Amino acid sequence: MSAPAHAQDGQGAGPAVKPAIIAVVKESAVGELRVATVPEVVQKLAKAGHEVRVEKTAGTGAYYPDEIYAAAGATIVPGRQELLKGAQVVLCVQPPTVEDAEQFAEGTIVIGFMNPAGNLEAIRKMRDRKVTAFALELVPRITRAQGMDALSSQATAGGYAAVVMGAANCPKFLPMLTTAAGTIRPATVLILGAGVAGLMAIATAKRLGALVEAYDVRRAAGEQVRSLGAKFLELEINAEGQGGYARELTPEEKALEQEMVSAAVAKADIVITTAAIPGRKAPVLITKETVARMRPGAVIVDLAAETGGNCELTQAGKTLIEHGVTIIGPRNLPARVPFHASQMYAKNLQSFLSLVVAKDGSLVKDYSDEILAASLLVHEGEVRHAPTRDLIGGGKP
Template identity: 75%
Template sequence: MSSPANATSSQTVPVVIAVPRELIPGEQRVAMVPEIVQKLTKSGYEIRVEHDAGKGAFYPDELFIAAGAKIAPGPAGLLEGARIVLRVQPPTVADVDQLAEGTIVIGFMNATNNLAAIARMRDRKITAFALELVPRITRAQSMDALSSQAMAGGYVAAIMGAENCPKFLPMLTTAAGTIRPATVLILGAGVAGLMAIATAKRLGALVEAYDVRRAAGEQVRSLGAKFLELEINAEGQGGYARELTPEEKEKEQQMVSAAVAKADIVITTAAIPGRKAPVLITRETVAMMKPGAVIIDMAAESGGNCEMTQAGKTIREHGVLIIGPQNLPARVPFHTSQMYAKNLQSFLSLLVDKNGAVTSDFSDEILVASLLVHAGEVRHKQTLDLMSGVRS
């Protein structure tokens, strides 16, 4: 990373990076951890962390101070003179109102559900980079926060499934007889799905997986799981799945329903960026499942892959436990904060020029793709299309 310490003699003021405390209920993560703070401060940055910002992730203020950060008692002292603000959750309108014109905000923006705050950033001439828009190219792998957090979500989903299943997951040979392993079905073999597969396998379950992208089969099998194959190739752009045709959906539903009906744990991960999650498990399919079966719907926040899922709630229907968890990465905040901070460190390297100053040239392909708002304009086309009539 280019270092402000190597700046020309005319640059005497270090770049100030502010890390606010996340206020969304249930959010335990923090955008920076002491390990990365130490690296950034050694490079000449001034890092300010709001009091108790890392408490939920078990990074107390004392560790940040030891790493070279300054602790700010509240937002006013935190943001005064700050050039860059690092966040996990999207800023609210109230958050934006505290920022000076030209401030750069980096984090997840969830623009589709946060249009009022996007409009306020536009009107206040805030620059915002959305990490969920970082392209999935080789150069950007170290910045791919969407993948790092999804991986954690897949791990937590598998643990949650095991915790709520009334059966042992591994095969056990006991004096009371042999206990057969539980069957775990993963729907969607992206980053989250693959981590769920690997975790369920480590727990000893028989694991099956399905994804509409045929290329995912090789990755699934490499983890020791069985890949359910259907003659559909729904590989879309950027590594995501395209939406299926009505005929393809019917064939998929028949195969998926049969697999769901015999599974002890089903973990669903299927999502389409910016769209409602596809329904993979219908009410009728739930009624066919075994009593005591568990569904962990990782797509609950975007509508759910199960027709009966209720986001943030756990319900029981036909003897089946249907769990609609929200913000799974926040349940393992120590490591998800660590990974997220490393993603941000890599992203910051693109924003600093050879003189150690924040660049005004956002021509790098990664910056172009992830630039949401800049200089009073919404730069992301899909978000701009949604902004018609939205006022700040």
């Protein structure tokens, strides 16, 4: 985004356009250490002529102190009420709460994750207050939107954190070691699901020296898995779905999959599960019977814990030990690497802002762009995202 255009000495085509006022909130969700933008991006926004406000200590959890934001050109604001007063664009990581929504003025543009199906009361409140909300999880997976794909950037952070967590809880070395005390065989790490998080988990486990296997119901994922040096477990099923996700398997396919996956799980030292179906409960890939067959000391890190879990025994937010197997159901894994997760998220938001804020510094009024249209959740008193509107029961009060 370039600096706003200003009329000079009466020679301009029209009145000068005021720069956008952009507010960055401090996240209030338990365990959330990320921040919606970082000093590097603030500097670029400020250079483009925008006023950037950052709520006091918003970046502390991600190791971006207030003084670095101030040096980058941001104004540090002590409280939420003062932060939002007159703000035109509000940037966040976690979905706004009902209390947050009550503080947004009419016409405020809010950009961040919105959790449409799980945050209906706040969405109703934003609708009633005629707030414009863009949900980053609705950004279409098209080439032009790759720089705005926050789901992928945060899944990358989650895949990395999952392997580190698995290694920290595993009683074995991951790499092969040749020592005076003998040779130690490498640990076996199994990744179930080869999406963005799964591929990052594969790469991380390989860097740590483990033997890595992976499985995904999409055949196309096999090439990516092999390119990272892992073994791809193949089953004669093609479950390629729309948007890069897998379709749901038939009962017969599920039985074949379960048999192969169970055998691989039983001999693995660390299992990372990442399988998800958008808007649906996570598929169960590891039954309690399979857990009972696993080696003592084995570890399961279930990235689908918050949507029901890929392991039948997973409990979100808890670590359990069953049959000598440690089962971890982490919440919000990207927040465990908040510095770089925030950095990537901030770049996603910067790219998205280039569609919302015009080159002259004015706010775009026409949301017909395919990326904006797909991610527009609430606007002018209506819920624009059809599935969310159906859940709420109508676009207007």
